[in-house]
Amino acid sequence: MHFNSRYPQLPARLYHQQMPLPLKGAKAGHFNAALAEQLQWSEEDKAQWVEICSGQKTFAEFEPLAMVYAGHQFGQWAGQLGDGRGLLIAQILDQQGQTIDLHLKGAGATPYSRMGDGRAVLRSVIREYLAGHALNCLGVASSNAVGFTSSAQGVQREKLEPGAMLLRTSDCHIRFGHFEWINQYQPELLPEFTQKCIEWHYPECLQAEQPILAFVSQVIQRTALMIAQWQLLGFAHGVMNTDNLNITGSTLDFGPYGFMERFRPNWINNHSDYQGRYTYQQQPSIGHWNLWMWLNNLVALCPENYDKEQWKQDLAECLEHYEPTFLEHYRNGLNQKMGLPRFHKDSFDCAMAFLRILQSEQLDYTQSFLRLQNREYDAIKDDCLDRRQFESFLSLYNTIREHQNLAELDGAMALANPHYILRNHMAQKAIELAGRDDFSEVDRLFKLLSQPYLKQRDLEQAEDLAPLPSDVPEVMVSCSS
Template sequence: MHIISQYPTLDARLYHQQQPSPLMGAKAGHFNQALAEQLQWSAADQAQWVEICSGQQTFPEFTPLAMVYAGHQFGQWAGQLGDGRGVLIAQVIQTDGQTTDLHLKGAGKTPYSRMGDGRAVLRSVIREYLAGHALTALGVPSSNAVGFTSSTQAVQREQREPGAMMLRSSDCHIRLGHFEWINQYAPDLLKDFVDHCITWHYPACLTAEQPVLAFAQQVIQRTAIMIAKWQLCGFAHGVMNTDNLNITGSTLDFGPYGFMERFRPSWINNHSDHTGRYSYKQQPSIGHWNLWVWVNNLIPLAAADEKESFKKDLVACLAHFEPTFLEHYRLGLCEKIGLPDFHKDSFDCAMAFLNILQSEQLDYSQSFILLQQQHYQKLKDDCLNTRAFDEFLIQYQQIRSGQDTATLDAKMQQVNPVYILRNHMLQTAIELAEQDDFSEVDRLFQLLSQPYTRQADLERAADLAPLPSDQPEIMVSCSS
């Protein structure tokens, strides 16, 4: 494994170096061998993955550290935050040459723990472990994880629960909230910090006429693309605080997330979100708001006599968010529904289909699969308003008439997952894991590795449908 040490070259005010606090009685949960190999783990490291993923063993080439940052939480300034239960234990070069952070979550108290105990519970670790794996397999930029361990060490939340630790990988752990902390508490660090962010993550911007503006535009566009991909696969993050978005546009920090089942755009999957700020339909606008907060933290980089023009340039960068999001969402939605993106009526037809899913409360993922399989009558049978469906189908078939339907159908198969990570699937895996049975975690891991391919030998009926309408949804809290 090729370990480098980038982040510790920054000013020491930005982190606190410390070793993780190992889990007592650590035991194997699940290991992502394919990711370990991608990260070029040696045979010896792979053999000791339990020790590494439980904080018992670190790498001599890198001194573990906890990052400090700040943020806006639910739209309100929250002040100093930071890695309250995690430490960065390595930065490695993957087989493709990309730099990846290895971050141990549940690693004990840090100076940024506030009132927390620095630990993670098994249920939250399993949720994040499988979510990162699921999004990665769906082609959505995301953190992933090498593995997780369970423990005989109990953690107190609403009740006593098994403790756990997870080794997360991400292309970047620098959050929008890092810039907020610097401007609030150490403004002298801003220029050097931004220069390093550009050099490490956006080196192509170094040759731009104005590297900072090029950097800002890239962060904005990548974030817009990530959120478009979330919307297309029906993923709701649940806690889009500024400290939970990073600068590379990859999904980070899974709390009370969820994958859309019955299509309800106003769905709130976090029972702490009383206003619906982080509902599925709000994600694009919240992403824009977070980036607006972020670009304001770049203004101090301008000289005093250039601040007004620099503000206008940053506003121009931010203006790229909406068209970038809409372009990728429109193209993706046309692919999902099997219509040519160049046809003037394709997007309106796709939106008509979504309106049917919403009014009839149909399953988001499986409805696209039925459409892909041309099971039109089955879709119609699930509708009370059959007239609306007939009108949609007439327009749909008219647009497809004379098109290269074989190519359109092939693309549908590539972008419509047969399997998503439904909350009741997760709950079953968690309940078994809390009894030291990780077989269901492993089954879901395998199933979600190939979400676009039917796997009759692995799947269960519950994998393909939401809970019956007379059963309440599983609500998820921020407690972890």
């Protein structure tokens, strides 16, 4: 590994250094060899991946640390939070020279654990391992994981479950909540911390007339892009607290996430979300709310000889670009999924008509786009109770596509519509087998999700392609992990 240990350069009040506490009887779960190669792991590192991913081996070049941050959880100020069960164990350079965090999840209690035990259970580790891999392969910026380990040690949740550890990678673990903690508890650290964030993650902004405003604009644009990509894939994060969004617009902190199956925009995929705050349809507005809360913490960075009211207005004007940025990416992406020309005046209305059909008929989101792509119009219509609604849509759809370059539109369609998403029941099957020390299904799903836009008949199973039957209870996922 090529180390670039930079987070410890920050004031010590921003973290607590401690060693991980390995679980008893650690054993191999699954290893992402391609990612290890990308991260320039040596052959020795690869041979010791179980020891590294179970907290038994650390590195002289980096003393593990837990970060402190705060946050708004479910819309309410939650005060001090922090890495309650995870440790940053290294920062290394990948093959492109980018600094990547290695974060060990389930590494034991820290000063920020509050009432938690600092552990992770096997089911949540597998869900995060597969989800990060799936999103990366779908083209969405996300944390990923080098591997995970199971153990013989039990961890108490609603019941006793196998303990596990995950070695998560991300381009950034600095969250909106870091700024909230600093602004609330150590405001004198805010200028230095913000400067380091810009130097490390947005160095091009240093050349701007107002580097902080340039930094803010970049964070807003990347967040808008990420959420637009979530919406296009039917991905619901489930817990969009301010401490679960980072400053590089890469997906972080998988809890009760879900890839939507039947198209239900108000679907509550997190059964701890009693008010439905974090439903799929709410994600764009919650992204805006979280950014607004983040910007409030930057008011104190008003430059000298700069009118403070003007500074507030400038920050607010940066946020005004969030909605049009989101809509641009979403509209263009939805038109691509539909095989419709981007600049036709009726394309987006036609796409929304299709979504209304999926919603009213409760059709599968992913498979319906594939059917449209394959011109299986009769198959879609046969699944509709209101066949005339579909016929009206299809007439408009064909009219718009008439006289267009269909080969080009269909080619773009194939790049936007995956054959495979990680359905909750797929992950659940892998979890149940892993609980019996059988990781074959984890391996199958890992391979299947590695090429989601490519049909893989030798790997796929029938249950990968459709929701559970309506008379089968859906898999329940909550914040417990």
